[in-house]
Amino acid sequence: MALYDLALPQVYGYLVARCGDRVIAEDLTSETFLAVATNRQDQPLTVGWLMGIARHKLVDHWRAQARQERLLHAVEGSANNSDDPWDVELDRLRARDVLSRLRPQHRAALTLRYLDGLSVHEAATILSRSVDATEALLVRARREFRHVYEGSSDA
Amino acid sequence: MPDRRNDPFDALHDPVSPRTPDPAFAAALRERLLRAVAASSAKENVMRNEMTARPRNGIRHGDVSYITLGLPDLARGRDFYAAVLGWRYGQSRSDHGAQPDVIIPMIGLWDGEQQVGGRVHGAVLGFRVDDIASAVESVRSHGGTISDPHPEPYALAAEGHDDQGTPFYLHQMPPEDAAPEVGATFHNGEVEGDVSYLTMVVPDLDAARAFYGGVFGWTFNIGLAGGAQVSGVAPQIGMTTRPEAGPMVSGVILCYRVDDVAAAVQRVGDAGGRAGPVVQRPYGLESLCADDQGTPFYLHQF
Numbered sequence: 001m002a003l004y005d006l007a008l009p010q011v012y013g014y015l016v017a018r019c020g021d022r023v024i025a026e027d028l029t030s031e032t033f034l035a036v037a038t039n040r041q042d043q044p045l046t047v048g049w050l051m052g053i054a055r056h057k058l059v060d061h062w063r064a065q066a067r068q069e070r071l072l073h074a075v076e077g078s079a080n081n082s083d084d085p086w087d088v089e090l091d092r093l094r095a096r097d098v099l100s101r102l103r104p105q106h107r108a109a110l111t112l113r114y115l116d117g118l119s120v121h122e123a124a125t126i127l128s129r130s131v132d133a134t135e136a137l138l139v140r141a142r143r144e145f146r147h148v149y150e151g152s153s154d155a
Numbered sequence: 156m157p158d159r160r161n162d163p164f165d166a167l168h169d170p171v172s173p174r175t176p177d178p179a180f181a182a183a184l185r186e187r188l189l190r191a192v193a194a195s196s197a198k199e200n201v202m203r204n205e206m207t208a209r210p211r212n213g214i215r216h217g218d219v220s221y222i223t224l225g226l227p228d229l230a231r232g233r234d235f236y237a238a239v240l241g242w243r244y245g246q247s248r249s250d251h252g253a254q255p256d257v258i259i260p261m262i263g264l265w266d267g268e269q270q271v272g273g274r275v276h277g278a279v280l281g282f283r284v285d286d287i288a289s290a291v292e293s294v295r296s297h298g299g300t301i302s303d304p305h306p307e308p309y310a311l312a313a314e315g316h317d318d319q320g321t322p323f324y325l326h327q328m329p330p331e332d333a334a335p336e337v338g339a340t341f342h343n344g345e346v347e348g349d350v351s352y353l354t355m356v357v358p359d360l361d362a363a364r365a366f367y368g369g370v371f372g373w374t375f376n377i378g379l380a381g382g383a384q385v386s387g388v389a390p391q392i393g394m395t396t397r398p399e400a401g402p403m404v405s406g407v408i409l410c411y412r413v414d415d416v417a418a419a420v421q422r423v424g425d426a427g428g429r430a431g432p433v434v435q436r437p438y439g440l441e442s443l444c445a446d447d448q449g450t451p452f453y454l455h456q457f
Contacts, residue, residue, distance in 0.1 A: 004188065008184075009174055009175050012176040013171055013173040013174035014171045016174055016176075017172065017174070022177075026176065026180050029176065030184050030187065033184060033188055034188065034191055037192045037306070088163050090163050090167065092167070095166070110167070114164045114165065115168065117168050142164065
């Protein structure tokens with residue numbers, strides 16, 4: 001339980017910063033620790049390993065959200081996979097607000113890739129997609145982000 | 156691919172900053188975790204007990220759940236007890252430990268550091284408790300010192316010292332699945348190699364009765380010669396201030412059940428130990444021995 005005391009603020013801090021909702025962050029924190037408690041591995045537990053599980057739980061949460069929203073968005077964006085270069089300095093506060101308004105699968109891809117600083121390959125593993133599919137998802141995510149971001153300055 | 160160096164999205168990078176959650180949530184999750192660990196160790200426990208239908212970790216609050224027999228040299232200990240008592244050892248996860256199959260209660264030979272007391276030569280007892288959180292509180296309120304409960308693969312555990320400095324462990328384990336038959340409480344073991352009796356050597360008998368009576372609910376029959384018998388615990392336990400084995404301030408002397416004490420005494424000598432004369436007691440034949448590393452123990456033939 002010493003690890004619990006050490007890891008709890010880390011895991012909770014990560015989740016609450018990424019999902020921005022205390023109740024959901026608490027749920028996901030519980031799921032993270034309970035997954036470890038009921039499924040003990042031989043490898044020693046570390047904070048880093050728990051953070052990896054937390055990241056999976058967050059993506060699972062967004063994936064479930066995406067399934068719900070897919071009923072509303074029958075068509076998922078266009079098939080155009082080109083990515084225009086975008087020269088802009090992002091306002092972080094505005095960017096976080098924009099991120100929260102994106103579709104969950106886009107929010108997940110951008111969060112893993114940019115907020116967590118994972119490589120495309122690492123993000124693909126967590127998202128259970130191929131690297132190519134993850135690249136394509138990132139292109140669409142960046143496009144939606146840019147669209148909402150540019151729209152948000154007028155609001 | 157966009158050029159990484161000019162990717163405006165890189166500005167989003169946000170290293171994790173720890174945040175302390177609501178204390179009520181943290182406490183509630185801690186409780187859930189402890190329960191979840193206890194439930195999952197229940198599965199392991201069933202697996203580990205499949206060698207025998209006998210409850211090896213005690214049944215009731217205060218029963219002996221595990222004995223750690225600290226020895227200077229593990230390899231010599233393995234060989235000695237295998238030769239004398241017929242112990243056979245399962246796979247051990249540690250180079251410092253060996254655990255004989257089947258015998259009750261569960262016992263481990265150990266030549267490393269103990270979680271309490273450092274390198275102990277002799278036995279340290281673990282006791283089964285129904286609710287480890289309240290047991291830990293009780294230990295503290297009776298003058299002992301003890302760790303907070305923590306999950307181990309086999310149980311929720313805590314380790315500490317009684318108010319006279321004797322180390323011990325507490326284990327909260329899942330209830331035994333099979334309810335023991337009436338009378339099958341294994342107070343004195345059942346087969347050769349089982350632990351038939353434990354003598355706790357204590358500096359102050361009254362203080363020990365107050366501590367163990369308070370924490371485990373033990374009651375005592377006061378015997379002769381500065382001794383007391385614990386009622387209804389498994390295996391049977393006695394306390395004394397003046398052990399027959401010679402002067403020692405505190406510690407635990409183990410007694411083992413054998414089928415033929417004369418033959419067992421012979422094996423003790425052959426294995427490099429010392430064996431005293433076989434004496435007739437009200438409960439059976441008994442010999443006070445020492446292993447080849449000088450650890451005192453008794454043999455009992457009932």
